[in-house]
Amino acid sequence: MSEQNFSSGPLEYQTEQSRLNILGFWIFLAAELALFSTLFATYAVLSGRTADAPAPFELFEPTSTLIMTFLLLTSSFTCGIAVHEMRNGSKKGLLTWLIVTLLLGFAFLGFEIDEFITYVHEGATLQSSAYWSAFFILAGTHGLHVTLGAGWMILLVIQLMQRGITRVTSRKVFIVSLYWHFLDVVWIFIFTSVYLIGMVM
Amino acid sequence: MEHKTKRIPVKHIIGFILSLALTIVAAWAALGSDLPKGWVITGIMVLAVIQAAIQLFMFMHMTESASGNGHIPWNMMFHGFVIVAIVVAGSLFTMSYGFGHHHNDSPAHQQQHGEHMHD
Numbered sequence: 001m002s003e004q005n006f007s008s009g010p011l012e013y014q015t016e017q018s019r020l021n022i023l024g025f026w027i028f029l030a031a032e033l034a035l036f037s038t039l040f041a042t043y044a045v046l047s048g049r050t051a052d053a054p055a056p057f058e059l060f061e062p063t064s065t066l067i068m069t070f071l072l073l074t075s076s077f078t079c080g081i082a083v084h085e086m087r088n089g090s091k092k093g094l095l096t097w098l099i100v101t102l103l104l105g106f107a108f109l110g111f112e113i114d115e116f117i118t119y120v121h122e123g124a125t126l127q128s129s130a131y132w133s134a135f136f137i138l139a140g141t142h143g144l145h146v147t148l149g150a151g152w153m154i155l156l157v158i159q160l161m162q163r164g165i166t167r168v169t170s171r172k173v174f175i176v177s178l179y180w181h182f183l184d185v186v187w188i189f190i191f192t193s194v195y196l197i198g199m200v201m
Numbered sequence: 202m203e204h205k206t207k208r209i210p211v212k213h214i215i216g217f218i219l220s221l222a223l224t225i226v227a228a229w230a231a232l233g234s235d236l237p238k239g240w241v242i243t244g245i246m247v248l249a250v251i252q253a254a255i256q257l258f259m260f261m262h263m264t265e266s267a268s269g270n271g272h273i274p275w276n277m278m279f280h281g282f283v284i285v286a287i288v289v290a291g292s293l294f295t296m297s298y299g300f301g302h303h304h305n306d307s308p309a310h311q312q313q314h315g316e317h318m319h320d
Contacts (some may be wrong), residue, residue: 029281037289066228083262199231201241
């Protein structure tokens, strides 16, 4: 690969190092797909195996599930706007939208933690049945990813405040945005195959 | 520095509106409509795949030429999706439909034994 064609494009693609980092992150996302596929497969196979614990349709709340979905969809959108602002060279816009994304992410996590606590009080825990084990591992792994992503984004906001938009920080923002959009993709499938189908059955 | 980026991120806004609309349609199909269950499940899974495509192409810059198209390992992403399909469909096939008829959850079985027979 040669360097000459990239100096006029977006900042995050301008060095060989950055382009290789972004390529490497896509490979990581492909591996994440494999991880989540095993969790989805486990969940699908164990659906209905609730033993003596409550059935999912007794516990799932359409309203809070929809609120969580809209929070995460919106945060994915604001994260996209943040990258857009970065490409316009606006540090202020980038930071503003990243912080909005973070707040939406934390609101999502708040709803998810509250949901898990409610389920545990209703008698559906990690140990209560095969179905609920699969549910908590699948939704919990996604929630853990969101938590890690939020922590990563906080560190990046601090670095952006110190160093501004450079070739290195712009690449980091671009990569965290890929991660965040990916988590939204995973959530769409959890929303559909766990919550919606769980409430239909 | 010269910027080719437009001031208004049209693509993102369209993607966002589409994703909200698809979510609402999926929620309505599952919770508010009287459609047969099989249709609902197939339909909302198709909607989820469309949503994922919106994220990938409208938000994640998958088709961006500014990078020289060198930043996405298409072959590996394709393999990733193939692995997902094999693991999920394969597990469901072998565990739920393939072998072993000792489960109580087949519709014929439930009809025979009435509604209050559960494991």
